[in-house]
Amino acid sequence: MNRRDFIKFASSLSLAATSGVTSSQLFAAADNYTGPLWIMVNAEGGWDVTSLCDPKGYNGPADVNNPARLNNYDKAKIGRIGNLSYAPPPDQFQPGGLLYNPNLFSAKTFFEKYYQDILVLNGIDSQTNSHDNGQLYNFAGRLLAGYPSFSALVSGSLASSRPLSFLTNGGYSASADLITPVRMTSSGLRALYEIAYPNRSSNPKSSSSQVYLPNDVEALIKATSLQRQEALLNKQYLFRIRNAMEKFRLSGAETVKLQGLAEDLEMRSPIPKASFNGRSNADRLYQQGRIALATYQQGVTASVNIHIGGFDTHAKHDEMHYPLLMDLLQGVDAILEEATLRGLRDRVVVVMASDFGRTNHFNKENGKDHWPIGSALFIGNSIQRIQGNRVIGETDDSHQAYPLDPVTLQADRTNTNPSAIKLTPAHFHLALRNLAGIENLGPATAYPIATERLNLFG
């Protein structure tokens, strides 16, 4: 009996137990994913790291109006916890300042809470002032068009069969066709029940809702539809149409998992909106993370791009930028709190990055322009270990990056070490690939990163 005869034979026996494995595999990789949720936080626009994790400040009251100053806060007010430093609010945002806002989150709160887990990389040279290239380099690891984002790479390598394997809320989400990025925004939640329960008519949220079709009829329709899709695929010889048919067929697998997601989000109350003190950006960021945690817990997601834009502050820098930075921290804090509530705190890896940094001075509109030197923050867990309470990489007082010794990772402040190298996004992406265990898998080898291997994560 050949294979096709068997299929007919099996059909005649009405095998209801047929199950389809849902992996369309371009590379030979099994999908038994047990890894963490990779959370890539994209502060799009170019964040000012001297207002966050690589503080500079001005040198005392006499320096407050120095046109060459990097920041509008006194160096003496820079906060320190463990081995980490963080910037204080700009003067206008300090208590008594014109823009003081008690509802704003603070870097102090964030760093004091998480410093033991945070690895800071300073002095990362993005080698560009272009937003697109900065996004590409910092979220894909190489300045070459077409490279997939790390989120797409890890999902495509390890969890390609998951229906929502790679969630995106914006930012660099190129996938090089390794995986299909899925948009699932918080506003989309309003329709989630309708999508998760397509047969419920009157009240999709209720299990006692009327239905359009009896369940057995719906199941028969679906099974017949799958048979037809298979038949169409077997008769189609044009690659583009065939490829589309294949993807169409696969997209329907495991939509039932949306039900678990809908129930989860309905049953679990979110962190109350009120706790964000009116900071809607922070709430939106949290909602992105909440959805991703829920989908991860349902076993349908492996990575997510969290996105917050608006950092490209060429004018009114402090006024526009600082609150956004605090919203970012507040949002990430809320996501980590949610992970803790769900028992997933040890199942997430968080990476926070941006296109690049901002200039080491203010322009005539009190803005800051593009600056290739930036930073990135990493938070791991007990399995994907990233040793926290460390800072690797350093910049001088004018925010120029010192080269690093590739072995000791110490900054070469005197520029006398011939083997010192510039820290770039390629380095941390190579380390991320290694941490995720995908470095030698097909997708990563097809999109290689050739750079020094640094022991960044400890």
Added chain:
Amino acid sequence: MGLLVSFQQTILVMLLVLLCISCSEPRQKNSSESSSTFVAESSVLDNRIQQNVNQIFEVIPPPDQQQTATGPFTFVNLGQPTVVNAIGVTEVSNDAPVNGFPIGETLVTWSVNDAAGNTANAIQAVIVSAQVACSTSALFFQQRVWPLINNICMECHVKDQVSSGLNFVDATVPDFLDQNYIAMRNSAVLLDNNNESVFLNKISNKYNDHGGDSVLAVSSIDYQIFSSMIDRFGLCEQINISPSDFKLLSATQQLRKTTLALTARLPTVNELATVNSVTSQPQVEEQMVAIIENLFAEKAFYNRLKEIYNDLILTDAFKDNAAGLGLPLNDFDNRNYFGTTELMQQGYNGTDSNLLRQFASYGISQAPLELVAYVVKNNLPFTEILTADYVMVNPYSATIFNAQVVGQSNFNFTYGANWLFYDYEQFFPVKLIDNKNRSIPHAGILTTIPFLSRYPSSSTSLNRKRARYVFEYFLDTDIEGLASRGGLDLSNVIGTFPTLQDPQCKECHDVLDPVAGLFKNWNVNGRFLGNNLNWLHTRQPPEMLPPGFNNSLADALPESTSGTALRWLGIKISNDNRFVSSTVKTIFEGFTGIDLVNDPIYFQSLKTLFITSNFNLKVLIKDIITSPYFIADNSLTQDLTGHFSDVGTAMLLTPEQLDRKINAVFHGAKWVSPSKRNLLSSDSYLTLYGGIDSIAITKRTTQPTSIISGIQSRIANQLSCELVPLDFKQFISQRHLFPYVQLTTVPDGSINTARIKQNIQHLFSHILGRELLVSDLEVDRAYNLFAAVMDMVNESSIAQECQGDLLSTDPIVIDSTHTVRAWTAVVNYMLRDFYFFYE
């Protein structure tokens, strides 16, 4: 005795057999060998054991794959195996080679483990044939090779700098991809005395004779990519695609696809009769061209055209939120004409005021896209979208601008007048004069408020963002792809104005900055400044290159045109071959979903056609819509080779297109969810189904996702439920879905069965556009579904949600014969079909 063995012993035997064949290395397939050893073994067991097949864990491999080589190793999409009777699959793996399949046949062994510790294997054959179409090689060159050349080689191999003669051109050169492809191909044929590739030996510096610094390790992927390209040149053959290579859509199918694509409707009876009155393909094409010409007169065509161009320029960001367009209006005294206070003082209430303001906002925000529509509708050269010395307004925005429409008296909005008479979707070309009595120097899209606001500037960006998008949208140039990014030392830039002085900056800025300067007469928010004579090149020292095009003295902005710099730019662009390339690509991709770069022959022919037609977009669209790309339905040969990889469309309909298709196919129907949302709801389904908002989400999702699949299921369930009873409510002569059956037409093995199948055939044609014979297996499959559902029904009436306003006593509701529910299932089944959601 004999084969009276226990179930467990049966399993043990089968496991043992499996172990013997679970080899890790691919091997030659024995044609008599089945794909599953279980099956082979079960065939020799007696009947009692055969019955145990039901309970035996099996895996069926995906179909064998056949593909054209892309190089020495080819990645192949293997598909997926089907697992039967697994008790929880724990692992699925295969032994496919990680780096791609070699030319020839490879057998891939699939292994599946279940939670009970069982393993099942199956074998799939993969055949990679040693032929490759040059069209696919061109795509490979563009996507994989060119980025490497640009990043690594272009530092030296440009502008006759290298004595070997292998020089590439940068991306500012028209057809740079074609030229560089040819340059590399010419080099690829060179062999040294050892019969080795000169090119590859150079890039790996095998004989230490490569003058440059950049060399590649032979083991590196980048080297492999170049090597693969060299191999492709050796293998590829020039293919001219012709319609005779394919199975084309029938005349009816082609007409349907065309009317849906251009005007979102089904063909009329007359149109169908016209195309079916002829027999040969050339005759069909002739009739189609005439029909298409008529389609160009329909409003829906221009709606689609505007959608395609908004996908490019994204000015619909302001469609529902024109508040962001307010600042440039300060130069027009009527800017508050539709302000709430002003209107209510006249007597308008709040609702009316809102409506008028919306209409006015619409008029302003749609100006760029309405210009596209206007130019095409009036058969003007398409270049006019960048050179038009007018702007498009509707009656409301005309009032704000105090603009006089030629041949039209002033629009009267005085309270009490019939102000609702004015169609907010009717647009006119006008020339604006601001409150300083300045004639605005319009330059098509470039000077519209939405375009300038969508791409604002700043005191540090200096119009470079605007220039960058002009290059991208209208000059087919990615500015950021002009120079290598690697190795930039931005912490040690040269000069006070590095964009003028530092070589690593100049590469891009020499191209970008002159065009940026052409926006000098418009401020950061899009407000007209007059003739700005103080651009940065006039400072001492100059801070930026002077305004111009192509950074050559010959292309510097003439002083006499300083005040109309952007119109001068528009004219320059319209004379540039890259405008032709970008337009052809935009339109081709808009109507087919295909990136045309991989068919340089057809691409060139389209460009030539566009130019010789004096940039008539309709001529371009006609050719595309009648090309094999659009009308190919399948390949005539049953071997899947790279030759045919690029024709045939398979566009996942956008939410807007799907919404219109539902309306067209179901005669005015619209899908609305229980929460009263639809496919155009911007708070949910629009983006969940892959659409854009032109603000934060600017790229459409072109691949289906689980979310999209869930929405499709809901649409299928809802529409079939609502529309089937509705159709049966009509007299049979007026039905669209069920013209051949009645409620009482139940299967009888004879006439009724034939009618049911005939109606199924009709549904395939009407809903899916597929023409099947009544004897087709797919008709049988649908018929079997119909018959099965008839038997499965046990409720006394159709679902409440499907009853609409029918009385509970209506025979349709009672559905005593179960045919309504059976037909609902069939329509539901068709609404889950590939051919419904794709075109």
